[in-house]
Amino acid sequence: MQLGYFWSFFCFYASVFFLYLGLTDCALGGNETDRLALLEFKARIPHDPLGVMSSWNDSINFCLWQGVTCSHRHQRVISLNLMSLQLAGSISPHIGNLSFLRELSLDNNSFSQEIPSEIGRLSRLQYLYLLNNSLSGGIPSNLSGCSNLIKFHVYNNQLIGEIPIEIGSLLKLKVFTVSCNNLTGTIPASFGNLSSLDILAAGENYFSGRIPNALGKLTTLRKLFLYMNTFSGTIPPSIYNLSSLTDLYLAGNPFYPGSLPSNLGISLPNLRHLGMFQAQLIGSIPPSLSNASNLELIQLQLNSLTGQVPTFGNSLGLQLFSIEYNFLGNGGASDLNFLSSLTNATNLRVLVVGDNNFGGMLPERIGNFSTTLEIMRFNDNHIVGNIPAGLQNLINLIVFLAPGNHLSGNIPTVIGELKYLQILTLSFNELSGRIPSSVGSLTNLYEFSLASNNLQGDIPSSLGNCQNLQKLDLSYNNLSGSMPAQVIGLSSLSIYLDLSHNRLSGVIPLQVGSLKNLNVLNVSENMLAGEIPSTLGSCVMLEFIFMQGNFFRGPIPSSLSSLRGLQELDISNNNLSGEIPEFLGDLIYLKVLNLSYNNFEGVVPVGGVFKNASRTSVIGNSRLCGGTPEFHLPGCNFKHSKGKLSLAWKIVISTLSGLLCLILVLSSYFLFLTRKKRNEPASDFAENLHLMVSYHSLSKATDDFSLANLIGAGSFGSVYKGILDQSGMAIAVKVFTLVRHGASRSFTAECEALRNIRHRNLIKILTVCSSVDYQGNDFKALVYEFMANGSLEEWLHQKPTTDETQETPMSLNLLQRINVTIDVACALDYLHHQCETPIVHCDLKPSNVLLDHDMTGHVGDFGLARILSEATQDLPASRTSSVGVRGTVGYAAPEYGMGSEVSTGGDVYSYGILLLEMFTGKKPTNDIFKEGLNLHNFVRAALPDRMPEIMDPFLLREIVKWENGGPGGCRVRKSLVSILEIGVACSAELPHERRSISNVVAELQSIKNELLGARGHRTITL
Incomplete structure (x- = not known):
């Protein structure tokens, strides 16, 4: 008995001992498994500009490697956090061997290829952050094996395929964001099982079909983003009963026409953001919406809503209110009563009510709106009465649009108090009186239009103070007097200048030659006289010139031959004389030419635009001859012509x-x-x-x-x-x-x-x-x-200013800048790799990049160039160490300052700085760069999260327009981050870390193609 008892006792403790040894062995083996898995992960990352992976070596325990966190008890990897470290590569399948992993954060890098299915083996995984990368392929269906998953972020990648229905089994899932990808199919009905789901974001994809009614079972859901897809059918009514919702974005889907429920503000009492624009909505805006006192954003534009707009007196936190492009209002006097209730919204920034049927007057209480207000648009309604003088109180107003109404009376002089105003458009109204000279105080003005009113008097010369003005339209008024030289010489004008259909007299001032970047000039139907000024030939960007219906005399000046990009020229119904110059036929872009009803004589040219009689008019010039038969002019005979040479x-x-x-x-x-x-x-x-x-x-x-x-x-x-x-x-x-x-x-x-x-x-x-x-x-x-558009330097920094936020008068748009960067990279690739012997430019900078008439970039000034052939190593052109720094301070590679030889890598460095300058608007010699800070470090430190802070303000405003007007906002921003990352990589301090210029060309072209592909994808700013 005792022996049996002893034997049992021995067996029990022996089992415990051997079990302990087994667990210890397993732990030790697990540690080694984790270490090897991390090394395999490292092996898949070829691009590590910050040297993150350098700490991943055997000199220290892997638990001390950067980004790695281990558990205290077992020393197993529980977190791998490598976010925003500029890493590029693919995710190793060995990640699935980190069996204790709870968090994987790889967001804001450049990981590509597929998400490895081995992640599905990580049963302890709770947080998976892969957003803002370039991942492709589909979402692994075995992700359902991550039974403890709480947050799944793959926003802004290139994923394809459908969402696996197995995701519906992740009962602990709280956040699921897949927006800004290329996913298809629909939202699985199994998502109705995700009882813990807090955020579902699937906007900006290609989902189709119906939104499953099962989503109405997600009683904990706070944020639902399904905007900008191709969902059809009706919006499930159950969605409107999710009382926990704070953000609802279903915009930009081709739903069947449907209305907002009448109890919307009651059933969704916590609603903060309502994004339902372009959602096929009909009916009226429910008055109950005002009960949602937490509302901050209301976006109902681009629908077919009708009726009166309810008041929003309870929405004290409202910041954005957009209802444009509907059929709201009935033209009555009370249509705009709701505006008075918005004076309680102390944070209101955007008020957009244009393109509706609103009547009535703009209330005087408009001056009581919050001083945070930046944008007001009342365009294309039936609004009557005067412009309220209280407008002057809105001291931060940037945009005020009220064209296409019946506004009358004078333009209030207090308009000049709006110092930050950039766009002022009051065209197509019934305004009278004079243009107040106070508009000259609007020095930030970018666009100014008063077309089609009843304005009288002179054009105020004070407009010449508006040094940022790019668009000026005063057409179809009763303006008189002469053209102020201060306005005509406003060099910032680059888009259009339209003074047509007035009663202006006198001559066109010679200062018109300052409009070197103007695209459209229209002075037609006035009483202008004198000759066409020869200085007009300096306006090399002109594409459209309309001067018909005046009293111009004399010949067509020969200087117009410089207008190589001219597409349309109308100088009909004047008193012009002389011969028609041959150079008009040499302007290859000229498509429409109207010379009719003048006093031209002699031979009509036959080249270029003159070949097409349907696009060229010469009627009403009785002394013309020749030309193509379609002109039906008499033949030319100069045998007895008086004054002609034999x-x-x-x-x-x-x-x-x-x-x-x-x-x-x-x-x-x-x-x-x-x-x-x-x-x-x-x-x-x-x-x-x-x-x-x-x-x-x-x-x-x-x-x-x-x-x-x-x-x-x-x-x-x-x-x-x-x-x-x-x-x-x-x-x-x-x-x-x-x-x-x-x-x-x-x-x-x-x-x-x-x-x-x-x-x-x-x-x-x-x-x-x-x-x-x-x-x-x-x-x-x-x-x-000759390069018609001057240098890149002139476009980037035409008017240097200490105010870095001030927009330059001439500004290249986003696509133009990308095109120029590609042009310059192609030039360097040719010099470095395609010439018989490599050529190093040695002085690449914006002033040495010239732009032709179609804004194509050309690299010039080879005065410091070096040919790297072995046969010329002994020539002065190849010596380097004896001539000091090659190039210009700020653009010259740092190794040149230490006596290193000239190399193609030096050009790549200069290119990187040039690229960063183009997109930040800051020169490398800017005053802010001191005490170790330079343009390279300035950009690198801000990427990717703080990219908007360092962008050229002009580009940043354009990005917002892209986001609101067409392409996918996240894709545009990602493209800009990628471009800046290329600039950072090219301007690395060590030559061997710089990108190959050949790769740069391919990368930029790919970014451009993706950006152009995004044009058809609309989004909203969240």
Whole structure:
């Protein structure tokens, strides 16, 4: 008995002992499993610019590796948090071996490829954060194995396929966000089982079918985002009974027409955000909505709502109220009574009620709105009466739109008190009186339109103070007097200037030449006289010119030949005379030309736009002849024409002119050969060029190198615009100041670099001139194709200001900037990898990037360029350490300052800085960059979460417009983050960490394509 008892006792404790050993072995083995799994995870991350993975080595315990957290008891990995560390790669399937893992946070990186299905083995996992990456593939169906999952975030990736129905078995799930992907199918009805669900976000995908009625069972649901999909059918009534809802966004789906329930504000008492725009809503806005006292955002625009708008006196926290594009109101005097109730909303920022049927008057109490109000839109209604003077109290107002109404009376002078106003549009009303001179105080004004009113008097010259004005429309009024030079010379005007259909008189001031970036000029149907000013030819961005119905006289100025982007020109019904210039037929973009009812004479050209008689009108000019048969003009016969030269004389004059030109060229050539200076590269280079020019030709082309034609200056010389007599070609002449040390070498280097290279994104050199001037001094110049839109520097920083938030008068939009970055990258890729011998530019910066008429970027100024061929290592052009820093401070690679040799990596660094400057609007030499802070670090520290804080304010405003007007907002923002990350990678301090320029071209092109693809995807700002 005792022996049996002893044996039982022994067996029990032996079992316990061996069980302990087994558990210990398992724990030790588990630790090793975790370590190996982490190393496999590390192996899938090839891009680690911050060196996060450098701590993941055997010198310390893996529990101390950056981002890794272990449990105290078992020393097993329970958390892997690597968010916002700029990592790129794929997620290793070995992640599934971290069996104790509770949190996996990889958000705000660049992970790609699929979500590994092995994650489904992590039964203890509670938090899975993969948002803001580039993950593809589908959501693993075995994710249901993560039975303890609480939060699942994959917002803003590239996931495809359907949501697995198995997700409905995750009973502990509280947050499920898959917005901004490419998911299809519908929301599984099994989601009705997720009794703990707090947030369901699936907006901006391609879901279709009906929203399952089972979602009405989610009694704990607070936020439901299903906006911008293709859901159809009706909105399940059960959704409106989820009393816990604070945010409801069903906008942008093609539902069957349906109405908001009458008890909406009662059944959803906690509602804060109501996003139901473009949701096929009919009926009225339920008065009960005012009972939802927590309301902050109401977005009901783009529906078919009717009736009166209820008051919102209880919605004290309302910030955004948008009901535009409906059929609300009936044109009655009480339609706008609801506005008075909004004076209680002390945080109101946006009030948008345009495009409805509202009648009545704008109440005087409008001046009692919150001073936080920034946007008010009343456009296209039936509003009558005066503009309330109390408007002046809204001191933070940025946008005020009330066109398309019946407003009358004078424009109140107090409008000038709105110092932050950027858009003021009151067109298509019945306003009278004068334009108050106080509008000149609106120095932030971007768009100003008073078209189609009954305004009288002069155009106030004070408008010239509005240095940010890009759009000005005063057409269809009774304005008189002359055009103020201060307004006509407002160089910020870049989109349109429309003064048509008034009674303006006098001449067009010569200051019109300051409108170098203007796209549309319309001064038609006035009483303007005098000649068309020749300075109009300086407005090289003009695409549309309308000057018909005036009293202009004289010929068409030859300077208009510079308007290479002109698409439409109407100068009909004037008193213009002379011959029709041939250059109009050379303007390749000119599609519509109206010269009718003038006094033109002579031959009608036959090239270009003149080939199409349906788009060209010359009627009403009785002394014209020739042209295409469709014009039905008489043939030209100059045999007895008075004052015309005979054919013989023309031949004699042409022959003598040709001989004289030949003598000049030969004289210059032989004089050039006798020079003792070393300029052989220029001579060799010129032998292969078709265009030969002399000093005399260039002097004449540039009006003796006058300051009026000076378009730029650099270290070694100046650049002038010119027109060659023999061809009428617009050129840019770079004249080297040879008395400056290094200028002659710069001339030689540029000739050498440009000898045999050709690329669409490199500045095209037409010829060189190495001669002597009229005083016998050496003269060296390069002749380039003229770039109509100047330099990138001018577009980014035309008017330097200490206010970094102030928008520049000329601003490139988002796509234009992306295009230019691609153009410059393509140019560098060609120089570095596609030339017979690599060429390093050595001075890449915005002032050396030039833009042609269609805003294509061209890299120029090769004065510091270096050719990296072995055969030229001993030439001065290849020496590096003896010449100090190559390039310009701020753009030159840091290794150049330490005597390192010139390399293609130096150009990549300069490119990265240029890219960051383009999208932040800050120069690398900005005053804020000191004490170790530079542009590179400034951007890197802000990415990705604080990207809006560092963006160029102009671009940031455009992003908001994109978000509200069309493309997917999250995709636009992600694209901008990706672009800035490329700039950061290219401008890394160490050369070996910089991106390959070839890869940069491919990445930027991919970003552009994705951005263009997002245009059809609408979103809202949450």
